[in-house]
Amino acid sequence: MPVTTLAQFSIERVEVMDHQGNVDESLMPDLSEEQIRHLYEMMVLTRQFDDRMLKLQRQGRLGTFARVMGQEAAHIGTTYALEKGKDWLIPAFRETGAFILWGTPLEDILAVNAGDERGQKIGEGVRVLPVSIPIATHLLHATGIAWAMKQKGEDAVALTVFGDGATSEGDFSEAMNFGGVFKLPVIFLCQNNQWAISVPYHKQTAATTVAQKAIAYGMPGVQVDGNDIFAVYRVAKEAADRARSGGGPTLIEAHTYRLSDHTTSDDARRYRTAEDLDPWLEKDPIPRLARYMEKQGMLDEDGVVQVREQATQKVADAVKAFEELEPADPERIFDNVFAERTPNLEEQLRWLKFRTGEGR
Amino acid sequence: MARLNMVQAIDQALQQEMERDDTVIVLGEDVGKDGGVFRVTEGLVERFGENRVIDTPLAESAILGFSIGAAIAGFRPVAEMQFSGFSYPAFDQMVSHAGRMRKRSQGTWTVPLVMRTPYGGGIRALEHHSESMEAIWAHIPGIKTVIPSDPYDAKGLLIAAIRDPDPVVFYEPKRVYRAIKMEVPEESYEIPLGKAQVVREGSDATLIAWGAQVRTCKAAAEQMSAEKRGEVEVVDVRTLNPFDRETVIGSVRKTGRAVVVSEEPPTVSFTSEIMAQIMEHAILKLEAPARRVTGFDTPTPLAKLEDWFLPDVDLVIRETLKTLEF
Numbered sequence: 001m002p003v004t005t006l007a008q009f010s011i012e013r014v015e016v017m018d019h020q021g022n023v024d025e026s027l028m029p030d031l032s033e034e035q036i037r038h039l040y041e042m043m044v045l046t047r048q049f050d051d052r053m054l055k056l057q058r059q060g061r062l063g064t065f066a067r068v069m070g071q072e073a074a075h076i077g078t079t080y081a082l083e084k085g086k087d088w089l090i091p092a093f094r095e096t097g098a099f100i101l102w103g104t105p106l107e108d109i110l111a112v113n114a115g116d117e118r119g120q121k122i123g124e125g126v127r128v129l130p131v132s133i134p135i136a137t138h139l140l141h142a143t144g145i146a147w148a149m150k151q152k153g154e155d156a157v158a159l160t161v162f163g164d165g166a167t168s169e170g171d172f173s174e175a176m177n178f179g180g181v182f183k184l185p186v187i188f189l190c191q192n193n194q195w196a197i198s199v200p201y202h203k204q205t206a207a208t209t210v211a212q213k214a215i216a217y218g219m220p221g222v223q224v225d226g227n228d229i230f231a232v233y234r235v236a237k238e239a240a241d242r243a244r245s246g247g248g249p250t251l252i253e254a255h256t257y258r259l260s261d262h263t264t265s266d267d268a269r270r271y272r273t274a275e276d277l278d279p280w281l282e283k284d285p286i287p288r289l290a291r292y293m294e295k296q297g298m299l300d301e302d303g304v305v306q307v308r309e310q311a312t313q314k315v316a317d318a319v320k321a322f323e324e325l326e327p328a329d330p331e332r333i334f335d336n337v338f339a340e341r342t343p344n345l346e347e348q349l350r351w352l353k354f355r356t357g358e359g360r
Numbered sequence: 361m362a363r364l365n366m367v368q369a370i371d372q373a374l375q376q377e378m379e380r381d382d383t384v385i386v387l388g389e390d391v392g393k394d395g396g397v398f399r400v401t402e403g404l405v406e407r408f409g410e411n412r413v414i415d416t417p418l419a420e421s422a423i424l425g426f427s428i429g430a431a432i433a434g435f436r437p438v439a440e441m442q443f444s445g446f447s448y449p450a451f452d453q454m455v456s457h458a459g460r461m462r463k464r465s466q467g468t469w470t471v472p473l474v475m476r477t478p479y480g481g482g483i484r485a486l487e488h489h490s491e492s493m494e495a496i497w498a499h500i501p502g503i504k505t506v507i508p509s510d511p512y513d514a515k516g517l518l519i520a521a522i523r524d525p526d527p528v529v530f531y532e533p534k535r536v537y538r539a540i541k542m543e544v545p546e547e548s549y550e551i552p553l554g555k556a557q558v559v560r561e562g563s564d565a566t567l568i569a570w571g572a573q574v575r576t577c578k579a580a581a582e583q584m585s586a587e588k589r590g591e592v593e594v595v596d597v598r599t600l601n602p603f604d605r606e607t608v609i610g611s612v613r614k615t616g617r618a619v620v621v622s623e624e625p626p627t628v629s630f631t632s633e634i635m636a637q638i639m640e641h642a643i644l645k646l647e648a649p650a651r652r653v654t655g656f657d658t659p660t661p662l663a664k665l666e667d668w669f670l671p672d673v674d675l676v677i678r679e680t681l682k683t684l685e686f
Contacts, residue, residue, distance in 0.1 A: 120466050335467075
């Protein structure tokens with residue numbers, strides 16, 4: 001009666017570019033200079049937008065929102081590996097850069113974060129779900145969407161994004177299991193920013209990596225340097241190719257760090273020290289890509305300024321458009337509840353009209 | 361016309377809708393080869409294959425969450441929760457997503473799914489297999505809640521639910537599953553959601569019920585009539601939300617007396633909503649205070665004591681007589 005080893009597993013971490021912007025050419029994904037420049041511009045725009053949103057929030061012009069600072073490479077690099085219009089993005093709430101990459105107007109993002117439902121409209125032909133706030137619940141939607149793509153014979157992929165805290169939820173487990181059992185074309189992207197509000201990674205799970213959780217569900221799992229946009233793109237592209245060719249799901253752990261507070265309603269200094277934060281400031285994904293581009297002669301000091309100024313202008317235009325928005329008609333409350341208003345909603349609309357003055 | 365029980369009527373509705381529309385899929389625990397623990401989905405997998413009749417892993421939140429995704433991407437999932445008592449992990453998906461996706465995407469993404477589940481007592485089942493918690497679903501904005509009382513309605517309401525563009529909770533009174541057979545047309549037909557039905561006409565009082573309790577109320581009304589103690593109208597609510605006030609409260613306004621009957625724990629039950637509707641829209645027509653016959657605010661008792669919990673004909677008659685004699 002011998003004891004036998006039934007299976008052995010290992011977990012890999014992928015890094016392509018170091019902090020100085022040097023890359024391992026053997027791992028460098030196939031990206032043109034134009035594409036790299038586009039990625040850089042998207043990250044800078046996302047950062048500028050995030051900064052501006054914070055100012056607007058502090059001025060009382062936006063409500064509570066979740067900043068994305070430090071995580072731009074993790075979600076932009078992944079989303080860039082997909083095909084807009086064909087593939088699906090099922091986000092949580094810390095993926096602003098992915099929305100921007102796929103063309104969501106900045107003024108719509110501002111509107112949503114100011115509590116204006118009109119900003120929630122989905123762009124024509126874009127397969128993106130709205131921001132989903134209840135943790136890990138949307139991962140299940142990705143499995144259903146991925147199943148639908150497979151059933152229809154479309155070679156589309158569903159990318160769903162969540163944080164390290166989400167991996168503690170039952171829905172994470174259920175979604176991973178459905179993905180594995182039905183061999184679905186879905187990419188589970190964990191932006192492991194190491195903090196679920198105030199709870200650090202080691203209090204969230206006893207697992208050394210998030211990536212290893214894939215093993216239990218019968219799918220590949222990989223950890224990637226989430227602040228290295230080339231590494232992120234590379235593993236996402238591999239996962240997407242595998243999904244398209246019938247190889248099923250992948251769990252990607254983008255190892256990154258939340259440089260900001262959880263949301264604008266939080267103060268991370270209550271639970272996080274400078275010793276914890278400071279090393280990650282140096283790992284910022286944006287200057288890292290800039291250093292690579294400078295070394296390759298794709299970018300110089302003027303170029304950096306130019307990209308930043310273009311982003312500033314785009315953000316300024318969006319803020320202007322957002323502020324010119326007429327107040328929403330209160331009757332919208334009753335729109336899009338059902339395909340057709342039910343009698344109780346019609347009646348409640350009459351109460352509303354009394355308050356707006358129309359029904360007097 | 362074939363005489364079918366409710367299980368057969370629902371199965372037929374599923375067969376016909378799957379035949380008519382390739383996007384209709386059935387999923388849940390044991391719905392495939394086993395045909396469901398009550399055999400409601402019998403024969404589906406043989407006819408439509410494992411891609412459209414899906415035995416899922418044992419995970420209720422996932423069954424519904426997956427269905428939401430499939431619905432967004434163009435399918436019409438009919439998800440089975442094996443017993444309503446096990447559906448609560450899916451509550452989060454219903455309240456947090458199914459009922460809001462149309463709103464949250466400003467009309468771009470819609471969720472035309474049906475969540476079918478057997479509910480209610482009277483079959484001597486285990487704990488968690490007998491409860492009647494329909495009010496928690498009826499409370500959710502953006503969701504319709506439908507409960508058929510007989511095989512004919514079950515077929516027509518389910519077909520309407522599958523074709524509805526929004527999420528529908530379809531509660532099946534398991535006590536009725538095999539209790540009665542009635543003529544059910546072979547051809548497909550819809551019974552519109554949001555429409556109650558007067559199932560017995562009367563002028564002296566109105567009994568309001570849904571699901572298995574419609575039969576209790578009809579029996580009570582027949583007995584009262586036979587004993588010449590009054591002619592009682594019975595209204596089958598059929599759709600809890602959206603509620604058909606015109607028919608239900610219209611009957612109360614006509615008879616001036618009402619007894620609301622369900623097997624729910626009464627506090628914040630759907631009977632509470634109907635009592636409120638009577639208060640708002642019929643009070644000046646009432647000849648007596650409206651009354652309720654319900655379960656108790658206790659966990660549904662295990663099999664040996666469940667009959668004491670469930671409304672019965674004698675209790676319904678007694679409460680109806682109280683309103684008549686007020």
